[in-house]
Amino acid sequence: MANLSVNHFKRRIWQCNKIPLNLNIFAISVFAAIFFVFDVSEASKGLSSSIPSHPGALPFHSFTGVKKKELKAKQEMGSDNGSVRKLSEQKDRKLEKLEAGLAKARALIREAMLRPEQIAPLDDADYVPQGHIYRNPIAFQRSYHLMERLFKIFVYEEGEPPLFHFGPCKNIYSMEGVFINLMEINTQFRTQNPEEAHVYFLPFSVVMILEHLFHPVIRDKAVLGRTIGDYVQIISERYPYWNRSHGADHFILSCHDWGPRATFYVKELYFIAIRALCNANISEHFNPKKDASFPEINLVTGESTGLLGGNPPLNRSNLAFFAGGMHGKIRPSLFQHWKNKDKDVLVYDTMPEGVSYHETMKKSKYCICPSGWEVASPRIAEAIYAECVPVIISQQYVLPFSDVLNWDSFSVQIELSEIPRLKEILMGISDDEYIRMQERVKQVQRHFVVSNPPKRYDVFHMIIHSIWLRRLNVHVK
Ligand SMILES: *[C@@H]1O[C@H](CO)[C@@H](O)[C@H](O)[C@H]1NC(C)=O
Ligand SMILES: *[C@@H]1O[C@H](CO)[C@@H](O)[C@H](O)[C@H]1NC(C)=O
Ligand SMILES: *[C@@H]1O[C@H](CO)[C@@H](O)[C@H](O)[C@H]1NC(C)=O
Ligand SMILES: *[C@@H]1O[C@H](CO)[C@@H](O)[C@H](O)[C@H]1NC(C)=O
Numbered sequence: 001m002a003n004l005s006v007n008h009f010k011r012r013i014w015q016c017n018k019i020p021l022n023l024n025i026f027a028i029s030v031f032a033a034i035f036f037v038f039d040v041s042e043a044s045k046g047l048s049s050s051i052p053s054h055p056g057a058l059p060f061h062s063f064t065g066v067k068k069k070e071l072k073a074k075q076e077m078g079s080d081n082g083s084v085r086k087l088s089e090q091k092d093r094k095l096e097k098l099e100a101g102l103a104k105a106r107a108l109i110r111e112a113m114l115r116p117e118q119i120a121p122l123d124d125a126d127y128v129p130q131g132h133i134y135r136n137p138i139a140f141q142r143s144y145h146l147m148e149r150l151f152k153i154f155v156y157e158e159g160e161p162p163l164f165h166f167g168p169c170k171n172i173y174s175m176e177g178v179f180i181n182l183m184e185i186n187t188q189f190r191t192q193n194p195e196e197a198h199v200y201f202l203p204f205s206v207v208m209i210l211e212h213l214f215h216p217v218i219r220d221k222a223v224l225g226r227t228i229g230d231y232v233q234i235i236s237e238r239y240p241y242w243n244r245s246h247g248a249d250h251f252i253l254s255c256h257d258w259g260p261r262a263t264f265y266v267k268e269l270y271f272i273a274i275r276a277l278c279n280a281n282i283s284e285h286f287n288p289k290k291d292a293s294f295p296e297i298n299l300v301t302g303e304s305t306g307l308l309g310g311n312p313p314l315n316r317s318n319l320a321f322f323a324g325g326m327h328g329k330i331r332p333s334l335f336q337h338w339k340n341k342d343k344d345v346l347v348y349d350t351m352p353e354g355v356s357y358h359e360t361m362k363k364s365k366y367c368i369c370p371s372g373w374e375v376a377s378p379r380i381a382e383a384i385y386a387e388c389v390p391v392i393i394s395q396q397y398v399l400p401f402s403d404v405l406n407w408d409s410f411s412v413q414i415e416l417s418e419i420p421r422l423k424e425i426l427m428g429i430s431d432d433e434y435i436r437m438q439e440r441v442k443q444v445q446r447h448f449v450v451s452n453p454p455k456r457y458d459v460f461h462m463i464i465h466s467i468w469l470r471r472l473n474v475h476v477k
Helices: 040-048 068-079 082-114 137-150 174-184 206-213 222-238 241-245 267-271 331-338 357-362 379-385 416-427 431-448 459-472
Strands: 153-155 199-201 250-254 274-277 318-323 345-348 364-370 389-393
Touching: 082 137, 082 459, 137 459, 153 174, 174 206, 174 250, 174 459, 206 222, 222 241, 222 267, 241 250, 250 459, 274 459, 318 357, 318 416, 331 345, 331 364, 331 416, 357 364, 357 379, 364 379, 364 416, 379 389, 379 431, 389 416, 389 431, 431 459
Parallel strands: 153 199, 199 250, 250 274, 318 345, 318 364, 364 389
Antiparallel strands: none
């Protein structure tokens, strides 16, 4: 508790000193797989069992049954206080109404997924529901519009900046701060009334907790557990919402490599709550059915000025380009086969003197984005900004916004074992196909761009939409 000041409603609004006017970001994926409903009151039963040791064994897929209300009724009988019971019945009715609204939205989206040809496109000057970059453009549009109409988010007030309600807006973890700060000042989705909220946001920044509480010599990673554990305890004591759903309608967001680890200490946060993460590594129990993958974006100056755009597709002189450190499991193979080996495939650990990294991206047809220590790489967003077709080499990575985006249409994904054939594979893509892919990179760019104030369909809205989809999967009783 020592680290956490929780003076109710004393929060100041901190913002990045300088939120860029037009930052850029990129994103996540899964429409078809996402619609399942589980009863959260049962979900907690799985928590006592140890954490599964292999991906795909997460415990909450198959929960069914028991009504939360029975539990509540029992608790209330003990108190035998008419006014309390009445209040709680009112709350139940509110929740039922809220759930009925979500059920309707779910049915409408499902209809659009199953029978897109029968759905008349909505009138929307910002979005044309067609094209290859989406898994299902009509369903996405319908879902997005329903989100704009209905979705309400409650941000817990507890906690003081800079660990809470604030985050970094520069460098590779910038999305953490950008999102938290934009959420703090948001008026469209944010509600001050927790009774009308569909989801509850725990506004802590893993980057800030580590920056302020993690000792570089002692290296006690459990500070994350203590801070976040205390926070969950506080909100679960002060409000009924956490206990009601075991966290299923709560979300956190982190771009830090240790984002998954940070949530590990509170089992419900790890296994039940919605986690929006850059480090969407399935081997670290990222679960695309409940967690959302969003892009890591390296905003060096906190701004994206000069990052958007690149040469036209037929005026890109390099076939493929990569520059970066040799770490993780994939890059050693890339360096072994391609560093200083080929004039068309440029692979550097450090950029040659006087050559600009971003300019080289703008002049390359393909930008190689291998995972490093962690699955996510800021290169994916950089490539999309530079209108360079990303070549993604990763394992167990759930790509940003892949619930909505059809990554195969605007990126090349190759296996670790295919690295020796990299040039052959890229040369095998015809000019026509390349031009189509490059055009789609330009179309998808808007979903990775950071804007302040946020613009429809930009990265902030795409993250909100990912959370909306995951909330639709859950039925809170
Ligand atoms: C019932 O609860 C209300 C509100 O908490 C309180 O004002 C009232 O005194 C309680 N009545 C009894 C009989 O406990
Ligand atoms: C929620 O559950 C915890 C642990 O069981 C308990 O300490 C807390 O008081 C409960 N919160 C509410 C609002 O009832
Ligand atoms: C091709 O790109 C170079 C810079 O890389 C630029 O100077 C030149 O004008 C471009 N040509 C066309 C036709 O776009
Ligand atoms: C993903 O998670 C696994 C398991 O913790 C780890 O071994 C691996 O290094 C992580 N990162 C990448 C890039 O695969």
